[in-house]
Amino acid sequence: MRAALAVLAGGAAWLAAAPAWAHKPSDAQLRLAIDGDTITGRLDVAVRDLDGALGLDADGNGEITWRELSAGAPRITAYLERRLTLGADGAPCVQRLGAPALAELSDGAYWAVPISASCAHRPRSIDVSYALLFDIDSMHRGLLHVAGQTTILRDARPVRIELDETTSAASFVKEGVWHIWIGIDHILFLSCLIVPAVFQRRTRRWAAADSLRDVCREVFEIVTAFTLAHSITLVISAIGLVALPSRWVETAIALSVAAAALNNLLRTIDARWAVAFALGLLHGFGFSSVLIDLGLPSHELIGALLGFNLGVELGQAAIVVALLPVVFWIRRTVAYQALLWAGSATVAIVALLWSYQRYVA
Template identity: 50%
Template sequence: MRTVLQMLGAWLAALALLHAAPAAAHKPSDSYLAVQVADGRVTGQWDIALRDLDFAIGLDADGNGEITWGELRARHGDIAAYALARLAVQGDGVACPLQADGPQQVDNHTDGAYTVLRFSAACPAPPQQLQMTYSLFADIDPQHRGLLRLDAQGSTRTAIFSPENAAQRFDLAAPDAWVQFRDYVVEGVWHIWIGFDHILFLVSLLLPGVLVWQLARWQPVRSFRTAFVDVLKIVTAFTVAHSITLSLATLGLVALPSRLVESAIAASVVLAALNNVRPLFQGRRWTVAFVFGLNHGFGFASVLADLGLPQGALVLALVGFNIGVELGQLAIVAVFLPLAFALRRTVFYRRVVLLGGSLLIAALAAVWFAERAFDMTILGF
């Protein structure tokens, strides 16, 4: 208990050292589509990251590394043309031409500034079924995703567009709550798989799971059961911790600035990796997973905040996302643990995988911490 309290104190002290201003959250490229179908009209708002648009069409005219309001306003027509050419809408199988509406706007998400593009779709008749085809940045960033929130018939549904799932069809009748649940499970799995900092934190805790620290050195465990129980404690502690803070943040009971959250996540990866080099919490790594898992939950919550939650199925969506995160973690463990156990007696595993891998993870996470805490760009991802 004393160790846990010390870790909590250190974590809170580290957060207190950071300025509370927002900063880039260093998450993968996403855009946010909010589409409404009401009174036979289809309207929408599309939030697209300025950093992504700058890479695609060039917004920084003077090349000084900053996108000014004047530079952005001057390219409003180009932005609208570029984006709307990569989104197609059909109502009941008939094309609905898109047009940009309203002036240029900018909004801030958890990972920086986004342009706000308002548009409308001219469907010839009130649609009963909507088909959307999304190809934004598909030619330059295969990891990019479009996160859709569709409001129709007084209900909200969500979807994720990707190069593999670019065209999707939606019946505009009230959606099945279990379909929404499934969508959020998929989103949870996807988020943990593309959340490099979350994965590296988990891997840092798993690397010594097939070893034990004895006589000032790492020794292989004797049985798979021992390794499995150790890993089970770690994954369970991490899951319980991030579930607590994810729920609190999503329900609006607790809120922390993105800069603090993302910086602390990077710091947790550094500490977890360095613990493999010089163990301080050997046999108690589950406490590390729990304490720092609390902060990772706030990171997960930022994804749900940007995606939007259906108010009519709030709890179901929250549970679905959490289950998805857990399934994503278990898939990683299922691949990692048997391989690590098979290699645990080799010098290669202890020297290259454990020691070398941990040092590499710590170095990478230290760079992330510097970028997030001091609002600077070194690696850019």
């Protein structure tokens, strides 16, 4: 009992501190194009991120008004000019920021700034020095889109983009792996399905499984069902056949985590693969919002979709490989019971809290 309470208290404290908006890490969009000897484009930075860096909320009421943004515009411009510079072929270009506007993206208001940089000649490569927000948010990403390529900027090191390169699906594979590993709701959803797989129903009662092979077979069915489901909705959403509001999707994903956890406590549905498929459809819409933000190259759409999806599968396979042997090993112990019952209760409570936070955000 003490072990269960310890798991419940510790898990709740840790999970409550996790971000409620698991699918939308802090990111900014930088879209560039070449027009003769000039680099043109637009930088979109979330207003909430600029507030975190510059303290724009003057009255401290938690809402950023246009008046506050207008008052802070000179500081925003100076901040962006210090932290973003463009060059070509190793030489600096003369850079200018245009008049800003507000853009409403899937996760809120963004400060949208036109940018241009005059270079000595038509660039064969673009040099980007991007140092926004990393000092206050280590998880921040700059999403650089240029010439059909998407480059993910995770730190302040300068990058060079060769304009004759083609987009590699490898970058989307990497992003898929990264997303599943930082997506605490995906991890908890999978865990809630995998942890009870080491128990099997035997003549109206549940008992620890004797065969690792049988457990692996059930886990394979669960993971396959989840993969098939989220792949379907990932594709139809990414190509624009279905578009759902991000707030609804994120709220529904949190509720799916709660449902999987509650099913462990109530044992309403024995076929966990069916749970994985039905609720996995929701997770696909969450994956697609990340993929869309990365910028889908129209000339390599299939490669980008396959690459990102492969990355997601590799990421979740790593989670299964890490979790399943441990759970199978402790399946007959008190520690397993504490993990299953107290852990599921903790996840259910926190996921319901997430769903409320996401709905009202």
